[in-house]
């Protein structure tokens with residue numbers, strides 16, 4: 001096993017887009033995380049890791065204004081969060097598509113533009129052009145007229161990225177967008193998100209169980225576990241010492257062929273990914 005140097009952050013940005021101060025989320029007497037102080041800058045790529053039930057999706061719901069903090073404050077571009085804000089694009093956790101849905105790929109993307117309006121989307125020329133541009137940006141034109149139920153997981157995920165980008169958001173929230181994709185499509189989808197970050201300085205908050213496909217893109221990691229957290233660069237957070245102190249028990253982070261493998265994290269599988277076969 002050879003130690004591979006981890007990627008250092010590519011930017012240090014004072015232009016903060018998301019500011020959390022003394023933030024806590026608790027349900028009843030169960031505290032998911034507390035004392036969270038963090039500032040995320042424009043164009044920053046943050047991975048949110050942690051075992052099942054540690055509060056990763058809830059963290060995104062707080063940013064989306066769908067869940068109130070139980071203590072502390074959150075500002076999105078210096079304002080309190082607001083449900084339905086066009087500042088935020090959201091790729092929700094994968095949901096199965098109803099086999100009988102009449103929606104086609106391009107309809108899904110159009111919902112990102114006019115989904116807030118009641119009734120079926122109205123297809124004016126400007127909207128059609130915007131949808132075409134979004135489809136083009138994610139390489140989904142070829143299958144955009146097919147019913148959703150006939151699309152593969154990778155194709156659907158491209159469309160979901162396009163839908164989330166429809167409002168040209170300053171912040172892109174991704175909830176396990178790589179789940180159930182093969183390695184090739186994990187790379188494709190991660191690169192689509194990263195490309196947007198590079199070209200538009202979009203801040204990315206990326207919930208994942210598997211950091212390896214995005215390791216080279218990640219500036220900082222928010223690791224949630226046991227009602228606590230660690231926040232810092234991958235080199236700071238993804239170490240045996242840091243994760244052992246977070247979990248309160250011995251956890252080993254090993255570097256294997258350029259991949260990170262977390263061994264022994266209680267109550268879950270390896271957040272750094274399984275060792276490659």
Ligand SMILES: Nc1ncnc2c1ncn2[C@@H]1O[C@H](COP(=O)(O)OP(=O)(O)OP(=O)(O)O)[C@@H](O)[C@H]1O
Nearest residue numbers: 027028032050051052053054055056057058059207
């Ligand atoms: N509105 C709510 N009321 C009470 N408990 C909640 C509520 N929302 C979430 N929880 C609980 O909070 C915990 C964290 O949920 P969350 O979905 O944020 O976890 P997660 O880290 O995203 O998990 P996973 O990796 O399984 O997706 C879970 O135990 C969940 O049941």
